[in-house]
Structures are given as C-alpha cells and as structure tokens.
Amino acid sequence: MTLTQFLVLLLPELVLTLVALVVLGLDMLWRNGNGSRHLLPWIALAGTVALLVAAVLIWPLGSTGGAAITFTTGKDFGGDQTPMMVLDPLALFFKLFTAIVLALVLLSSGNYVRAHIRFHGEFYALILFAGLAMTLSAAATNLLMIYLSLEFLSITSYLLTGYLREDERSTEGAVKYFVYGATASAVMLYGFSLLYGATGTLDLASIAAVLTGSVIPVHWLVYPALIMVLVGLGFKIALVPFHQWAPDAYEGAPTPVTAFLSVGPKAAGFAVLMRLLLTALPGFQLDWISVLAGVAIVTMTLGNLVALWQSNVKRLLAYSSIAQAGYMLIGLVALAPEAHSWTTGLNGLLIYLFAYLFTNLGAFAVVIAVENHTGSAQLDAFAGLMRRNSFLAITMFLFLLSLIGIPPTAGFVGKLFVFGAAIQRQMIMLAVVGIVNSVISVYYYYAIMRQMFFGEAPDAPPFDEGPGLRVAVGVAALMVLMIALYAEPFIRLASDSVSLLAASF
C-alpha cells in the first residue's frame, strides 16, 4: 500500500481530524476577547460537510468491494502489513451516518452552548473527535483497532457528559458513565485477549478462518470471549443489563451531548457488533443469536416499562432509546442467510438506525429548544407547546409517532423491516414481543403529546427556536417523512451497505 493510496482511503477521517484541530487552534487564538468565537460552530459544521464530501468522493473505491487499509505493525501482531481497517459499503454507510449525526448535533447546540458552556472550542472539537471515533470503529476489522476506536469514542463521551462542571448531575452522570465504561471495556478487552489466545490473530477474518478448522477445546475459549465481548458492546449500545449508566448520563449531560450519546455510540456499537459477529464468529451463530434474542426481549421490555414512570423528558427519551436499541437488535438476531430476500434483518437494522438517527436527534433538538427557552426539560415544560410554538409541537409529534412506529414516518419502515425479518425467520415470539412493546411505548410518548396539545400554559408566551434549531428540526422532520414516503433509495442504501457483509457470512 502506497502512501497516496493510504491517504486517499483515509480521506474522511483525515478531514475530520484536521477540522477538529483547526477548531481547537482557532479557539486558542480567539480566546482573548476576540469576537470571532461565534464562528466556531460554523467551522465545525463545515467540517461535517467536508466529511460528507470526502465520503462521497471515495464512495466508488469502497462500494464495490472492501479496500483494506493496512498499518505497519510489529511482527508480534501478525507481520508488518496488518489490515486494520477496511473501506467497504458498511464503513461508508457509517461515515455518511456520522456526518449527519454531527451536522444535526452541531446545528442544535449553538444557543445551548452559548448559554451553558464556557469552553466552546473544546466542546466542538470533542464532538468532532467523537464523530471521528465513530467512523474509525465502524471501519475497524482488527480487534486492536476496534478496542482503540471504541475507547476513543468512550473517552470523548465521558468528557462531554461531564461538561457542565458546576452541575452536580452532569458530574455524577459522567462519573457513572466512566466507571461503568471502564469496567465494561476492561471486560471486553479480556474477551479480545481470549480470542487472540485461542486463534493467534487479531484480524477478524483470520479469526473465523482459524476457528473453522479448530478443535473443540478452542471453542470452549470462544464462549467466554463471546460473552465478554457482548458485555463491552452491550454497554456501548446500552442493552439491558448494561444500561444503568444511560439514564443518569443522559439526564446529566448537556442536552446536545445527550442527543449525540443517544445515537452516536449506539450506532458505533451496532456497527462493531455486526462486523465482529458476522466476520469473526459466524460459526457460533446459534450461540450469539440465542443470547441476543433474549437480550433484545429484555431490553425492549425493561426500557419501555421503566420509561412509563419518567417525568423528565431527557430521562424518558433515555429509556426510550434503550427500548429502541432492543427493536434494532431484532434485525441482527433475525438475520437471513439469503441475501436476496426483501429483508435480510441486517438491512432492517440499518434502516432502523437511519430512521432513528433523524427521529431521535429531531426529538432532542425540540427538547433543546424548549430547554433553551424554559430552562427545564421536565414534562410540564412542554405544556401548551402547540400554542407557544406550533412548528416545534407538530414536528415533535411527528418524531414521537416515528418512535412508536406509526406510518407515514420513518420509524414505521424500520419496524416493518425488523419485525418482517423476525416473521421471515419464524421468530414470531420476537415480533409479538416487539409489537406489544410498541403499544406500551405509546403511553409514555403520549405523556409528551398530552402536554403539547391538551395541556394549557396560560402565562407562557410564544417563543422562537432560532435558525440553527429550526434547520435541524426541519431537516429531521422532512427526512422522517421522506424515509417513509420515498423509501426506495434508503432501503437500497441499507441493503447495499450490508450486502458484502452478508455475502461473506
């Protein structure tokens, strides 16, 4: 691999790194009373656009087949040209995904950051770095690289969660998140070491190759390794029983960070989970499918049941996002071997993630707007929102419908595909649990709807959400409708992105 090739294949990541560093640098230059600091979010936003452009530019390189990106490592790690990352359709999908997440989060955070946060430059840079970690983890094909990128994502997330230094809940959330996260990633690392011990390689494809020809005793090393890996990834995705950090971290974190946490790390976790299980451990399919089926059922149910009792919207959406991850997991559990059927499970997972991206970030953008105005994210802050800001109320209503899965919204298409996969694989039980949970979820989403439309807030004046939030909410709402009414390109994108992975499986 020549240096040029190497740089071209890493173009999106390099662009993102560069912009993050520029933001940091400019923040330092402009620190002393220079008025240009308000440009920082726009520079960061330009960075996400650049990421998008870079991803589109290199799209042809990765869309037909995987282009391995190799790093030079020592002999102990398998020679000096070790494949560390890959540029394949799945990695490209998550680069696109990351760019959208970053753009929506940055658009929503302007006013909030000005009001609550002292160190703007670091904040924007950290968000960009977290996005970088997402793209890296989705592309990683080597256990070492997976671990490093996930840790990178975790550490930036811890920092962002605790960003409100004077706020006790922010600090508490960050500490909880950190303690949990450190433990989970240690367990995961131990699992990786077992896999390495059993197979002698860190490369996912080589692990699978070694395991197919291996003897039974080696398999007994893989089972604990599998469980430990699932612990670590379960923590990132916030699957039950590794979800306890999520409500506190979500509630304490600055709301734009909460928005990011509810989508970014989850998506990265799913990307790694898909790649790792399908590439490295296809032979253990029956084992991880049965474990994950159980986890999916528990995650959906617990997330929904606990959400019923919440009175803080951030916390409510935290539990809701736990439940949503449970639905997504159905896609992975019910993955179909034949790649030509309409739902392969995996494409359902990606469609669901894509729908969830716009839905959840849109919902959080509305929460940020309400919080900017009222200073509270309690349910009653939403009272009479329809009278105060009908744009936010109507779009929020749309997002909530999408979270429930009612057409014509994106969430419906996602649910159609994952439940369809479950029915296709004759996992009727899983589909029924999912459906019952969707109905239960109506009740807590209704708590928000009721406040917005039926609640009265006589002395609350109308308010304006500001241009950044208006664009973020508007784009998210538009996409939520688009994915449902003009579904074809999105389905195709998702199916193409997993085709390579499914074919190798």
Add this chain to the structure above:
Amino acid sequence: MNFPFLTLITFIPLLGAVVVALIPGRREREIKLVAVLFSVPSLVLSLIAWLLYAQNAGEIKFLEEATWIPTLNAYYRVGVDGISLPLVFLTTLLTTLSLFYSSYTIKKRVKEFFALFLLLETGMIGVFVALDLVLFYIFWEVGLVPMFLLIGIWGQPQDRPQYSAIKFFLYTLVGSVAMLLAFIAIYMTTGTWNILQIPGLKPLAGNPGLAIAAFWAIFLAFAIKVPSWPFHTWLPDAHTAAPTAGSVVLAGVLLKLGGYGMIRILLPFFPDLFKQFAPWIGVLALISMIYGALVSMAQWDLKRLIAYSSVSHMGFFMLGLVAAAASLEVANPVLTSRAIALNGAVLQMFNHGIITGGLFFLVGVIYERTHTRDLKAFGGLSAKMPVYYGVMLTTALASLGLPGLAGFISEFMVFRGAFALIPTYAIIGVVAIVLGAAYILWKIVQHVFLGEFSEERWQEIFNPAHWHFSLDMARFEVITMAPLLFFMVLVGIYPAPVLNVINAATTALLAML
C-alpha cells in the same frame, strides 16, 4: 391514462389541510371558508365517479397503479368497486357537511381543527380506495392521529376527552399492529401486497396454525373498529367526548373502516376460516346487537345512547356478513340469499353512516343550545322546536327501521338473508329490532319531545345570551341535515341506484370465493 379520480378525491383534502395550516391563525373566517371549499371537489368527484361507474359492473374501476417501493414490491394502487364507492361518497359527503357545520360551532383553535379534519378525510378515503396492503395500512393509521387530537382537544371537559382520546388511540393501535404482523406473514407466502391478487394465491395455506393466528389478528383490528362486543368499550367514551363533527365522522365513517376491511380483506383472504369461525363471529354479532340495544336503553345521556346504538346497528352489519360467509360452498339456490345478506350488510354500513351521522348532528343541535345532553332535562320540545322535532323524528324512525326510510331496507335484507341461511341467529337477532324501537321511541322521542314542557327547567338550561341563531333549527343546521334526509328517503323508497352498484360487486366477490 385515465383521469385520476381517486388520487384527486384522496389528496385534495390533504392539500387543503396544508393550505389551511399556512393561513394565519387569527383569520378564522378565511380558514373556515377555505376548509369547506377544499372538501367540495372530493364530494363532487366522488359523485361523478359514482355516476360514471357502470351500475352492473362488478369489477374494480378507476384503477391507478404506480411503482412505489420496488424492493418491497409495494405499489401505489387505488381503485374502487361497488362496495367501496358508496363508502367513499359517504365519507366525502359527511366530511363536507361536518366542516360546514363546524364552521358555525367551532370557536377555539379553529385552524388546527380544520386542518386536522381535512387530514382525517384523506386518511379515511385512502383506506376505502387502497388496493395494496402497505398503502392500506398507512392510510389506516393516518386517520388515527387526527381523530385522536380532535377528541382530545375539542372534547367537552366533563367527558374526560384526554382519557377518551388515548383509549381510542390505544385500542385502535393494538388491533392495527396485530394486523400489520398478519399482513407481513401473508406477504411472506404470497410475495405480493396486492389486495386483489392475494385471495387467488391462498395466503398461508401451507401453515394452518399461522393462518388461524393471522385470521384472528386481522379480525381483531377490524372488530375493534366496527366495533364488535367485547372490543367496543372505546366507542361510547370517544363518541361522547368528541365534538359534534368528530362524532359524526366517527360513527359515520370510522366504524365503516372496520366493516369494509372485513369484506375487502378478511373474507376474501380467508374464506374457509371465516366459514369455519362464522358461528363464533355470529355470536359476537348477536351480543353486539342485543347488548348494544339494552345498554343504549339504559342511558340518560343522549349522545351516549346514540353511541351504544351504533354498537347494535353495526352488529346487524356483522350478522349479514356472517350469514353470507357461513354458507359458502353451498349449492346455487342459496347464492341469492347470500348475495342478499351481503348486500344488506354493505347497505347497512351506508345507511348507518347517513342516519347515525344525522343523529349526532341533531344531538349537536340541542347541545349547542342547552349545553346538556341529559334526557331528564328535556321534555315537550315538540311545541317549542317543531322543525327540529320533525327532522329528529324522521331520522330516529329511519334508525329504528321504519319502512319507507333507509334503515328498513338494509335491515330487511340482512334478516331476509340470515333467515334463509342461519335461521337460529336471525330469530335471536330480531329481538334487537324490538329493543331498537324501544330506546328510540321511549328515550329519544318521548323524553325529548313529548310530555310536559316546563318553562322553569328550560330557563335553567337555555341561556339566550349564548345562542345567536333561531331557537328552532337554524338555517345552517337545516342545510346540514337536508342531504342526509334526502338519502334516507331516497334509499327508503328507491334504493336501486345504491343497491345496483353494491349488488354487482358483492355478487362478483361471492362468485370468486
């Protein structure tokens, strides 16, 4: 390409909703005018479509097809036959009348009301014209949301509107998600969402257990909407809490979505299972008819009474459907009785929409004046409001099935079919007609209009300062009721224009099974 009748009928109201949403909220007169005007083209077009539809043609007409989601094999496919066409017309008629009526009575949050109502119309019409399961499901849910908000925001505070709204929402959603799973399972075996093709492909024939589960899942969705006992408990709450126009559309159209689904989807997809379970469904129909009538008789709230009477009257519809389904594969002479029963069932839906829609308008008339619906508060109003008395009497008698008015024809046909095919059920079912006469004559006619008029009691409930129109029915109320009365009489004495269209389609449907 033909003139896209159905697309226009379906989506002009949606366009209207968008336009209304763009008008500034304080321009209430313009909003009302625009909303009513946007509902008129659909009404006119559906009438034209009806007139253009060859009376004796049984097949689907005005078919429009376009690829929508190729990977899912989902199409934008709409079309109507003699079963759906009267229901489309019913929807457009009741919506226009409701919007017109509401333009006089709705005072708070005007813009939202009219935008939501037009959105609701799109959802309802869409269900009747959709011939693709994905499209059908989407329209099915699109109608749910505006109705939920209509009940919750414009309901009268004493009727617990928020509770009623979420109850309506949850009940419907439980049914529809079960239906969605069944649709997916059907798609897995047939590979198509085409409502017209699936019956020929015998969905889930290879998997009897799954077929039975799918049958009941779909039945649940439609039975909740119809509503059949024991899934009816959302109905009295929702009907009572909803604003007048909301109740009209709920009773007039939304209940028909369930009935229509049973005929268009459940019966053709699973004729054998429907036949197998017909005795049980027949029992549900009988309980709905008799229980609905009895509970209706026990009400002192005029609106609640009419709400329960809907349970009873939609039970008649189900009885006709069961009679037609129970005798499948029986030799030819019975075919006529089956067709009569099914025709009666479809006509019963149309008539119930006209009549009960009218009754809810009439409840609105008295409620707007007195702000009470308590039957004990009225009495002797026939002298005070003679026009109202006449209109209400005609509508009520149509509801109880007086010969010469619409209700009689459809009830007669249902029972004529049922007596020939499932006599035991028919004999028990007749009780409901007697009970119907009892609650209508005793409760509505006698308690509201006859008896002593008490000036004192009237002073208590009627405050002239709050009512700016004439005491007897105002002009806008007469205009609202006139088309409904026209159809009650027309169908009562000369049902052929409606029935010919229905008959051709039901015969075609029965021949296919």
